[in-house]
Amino acid sequence: MRRWCKLSWRWPDWRWQWRRETAQRAIKLAGASSGNYPLVNLATVDAWTGNTDAALHLLHELLGKPSGDVISVSLLKLDPAWDPIRHDPRFQALLKQTDLSSTPPAGSSQ
Template sequence: RKLDQVLNITPDDVDTLALKAGIAQAEGDLPRASALLTPLHPAADDSVALETQVYQAILERRTAPVIPRLNEILAQPDPALGYYNGELRFWLGWAQEVAGDHAAAQESWRRARSELEPFLKEQPENYGLIGDLALTNMGLGDKAAAFKLIERAMVAVPIEKDALDGPIPTEILARVAARMGEPDRAITALQKLLSIPYEGAVASNVPLTAALLRLDPMFDPLRNDPRFQKLAASPAPKE
């Protein structure tokens, strides 16, 4: 409702619309999310809206339409956006992978890693950046590097000190563990995440929900695990 109030004041606010779409995604309502996102034409610096559009395509498993837009933006990256260019290139790789172009995805992730790593020297405790690098290394199959980065992120933003952002590295852990053949670690992390309110790790920063577990291709390796099936079938937590 608060979002609706904001939209009444600024009906074209891209970030607010993207957040509404993110909530629809988290509820598993992809048609509603699509209706909110399709009219938007976010610029490169509208990171939330742009990534929410890409995530929508990933959840729908129809990423071919968003890949040219990402390529267009990344062909002339804006230095003012800092490490976000590398983050966006991670998303490009994910979109390419979902589209079945694994060679292009690997190339994007290699470039993303080389773009992100220099920023880590300047921002050693930036857990968003560390998370991007962990996911990028996951895409490249570098399990050891990915888990090492997750540990670093957990130190940078401990749950005990930050209840909202502290669980973000746990979501990264769940994603990496799911992809890298560590189902027990993934399930443990997901069980924790689905029981608490927190700021999510990707796109519009909505937390993981049972609906997103059902839709997000990053969790495909867990689909046959009865523990995962139980989590993905669970209703939304009570406020």
């Protein structure tokens, strides 16, 4: 059973498409009341299915919102859920850009 689970994560098939469609339906049904969790789930599914463009678009959108409890640069750097896109130069640029924009200017006290 464990081996089958590992294989299902490596080779996307119809189940990933079903998960993406389910996540999209959940976002539509929940609306703004559910916060950013459904978008993070959808970005994760996109990352694992090889839909890197969609995953990066969602991450860029999420990192532009106040959503530190759901997604942050630190979480993206450490969470293995983002391993499929971690080495993409656009992912690295997004982390660097967001990390720089969230750093307070030198000399400011916070």
